[in-house]
Amino acid sequence: MTATFLRRLYFTVVALFLSAPLIVVAGVSVNARQELTFPPKGFSLAWYGQIFTDPEWRLALIHSVTLAVCSAAIAVAIALPLAWFLWRRIAPWANIFQVLGLAPFILPPVITALGFLSFWATVGLFGHFFTAIISHAIFFVTLPLVTLSLGFASIDRSLVEAAATMGADDRTVLKTVVLPLILPYLVSGYAFAFVLSLNEYIVAYMTIGFTTETLPIKIFNALRYGYTPTMASVSVFFVAVAALVFGSIAKFGDIRRLLGAMSSDGN
């Protein structure tokens, strides 16, 4: 009885710690006037409208979404053939590409960001929007690579063998057996890369920060010049998008498996 109570208390404290800053931000975002007070004075959803009606915030939103949509797609395009090759072939030296795919995510982000800054500055393309797309694609390639490797590992090889015995060639097997099986992992990998790219600040800032504003860059710039409640509403918007995406992955896939539960007995 006391054990249950203590466990509930512990869970509640952790939940409070994780949600307290977000609750305050959500409260601040509905203030009627442009002030930073909590509990909010009055109620207004005008600051949420601002994200879409204020030209500067809307432009930042468009930049962020474009960046996330394109970079996640490129990240998947890099990860898919690589993960397929590593699953299909025995080529130990090819594992170096896997290490390269994991490295940008493990190293402190400042390092990757500075690498991109030096690179784009050296080749003279510094500040172009597409440089941020490529940089994010490389930075987040780890996520689809990990989910797709998990997906390939979960494929029952006898299915593939059966198809091959029936006369299917590599291409047919890939199209009719392998791709349908790994589709959920492909979608999750894309979704992870998309959400993280949407939120990413330092790589975007070091590549296009001087010419273009994405939402995180805009929030940070706004933070330095004082406070506007739109920053709070954008933050709530971000939390909602992340919760929606990860919630859908949990609903349509197995998020526990993606996060490492059961992967040892999965095949």
Place this chain on the structure above:
Amino acid sequence: MRREAPKSLADYTPLLFPGLMLVVFFVVPFSTMIAVSFFKRNPSGFYTPDFVIDNYARFLTAFFGGVLGFSLLLAVLVAVCCVAIAFPFTYLLTKRPRRVQTLWLVGLLSVLSLSEVIIGFAWSTLFSQTAGITNLFVAIGLMDKPVALLPTFGAVLAGMVYQALPYTILVLYPALVRLDPTLLEAARTLGASPVRAFFNVVTPALRNTIVATLIMVFVFALGSYLLPQILGRPRHWTLSVLITDQAIYQSNMPFAAAMAVFLVLISLALVGLTLLVGRKENAL
């Protein structure tokens, strides 16, 4: 279709695009950064190609030593706090029904994916005078009037623990979820209370996992580049903040690059250590 070695050159074609992208846009930028760390500063542009070791010589100053010491200390503190909170929590979480676990995982992922900008802004609001937590303390009579709790060291620490806690839980989750349940059953059968079983059986069994997680969270915390800047004073700046500051605001790319190379070496050494610890665990 078994795994087989590539027979012809054509079998390598799937590697072409990923390999090209990773080499051109990761290996080359990384090498460029190392090269830049030996270049000379050019205040009007980015840098002038050269070969000097001045950028590395600056590491020997007391100022840099102070920043490095503070960064390492802060990262250690964050790692210890996170693992101390996360380990019992994750253990209890894996004992809950699947639905509860899924719900928590979705919430943790959502917090983990949040931009450092948003985390910094949220905590600066929570610790502010006008909208902060002290207003709550005033309301329940604990304090006389609301105060600002930042910029302070405590604010930096709270923000960074907040940022790293979901990461810590998600790193620990696979190991704890796959923990052999018979271990615990045996302890219980022999009369150990749940708390005793946790400290005397579960914790020692996962000793290496705990060490590996501490190192991973340490590297993660080293990477925090905005929170010390938003929530702390300049003396709370870490190596990551200093790198950003030198690269962007002081336009001293070579020095920033040299510090980045140094940070890579520290991180790589620690990641290597994690792999070593992990290997030992698997061998047992």
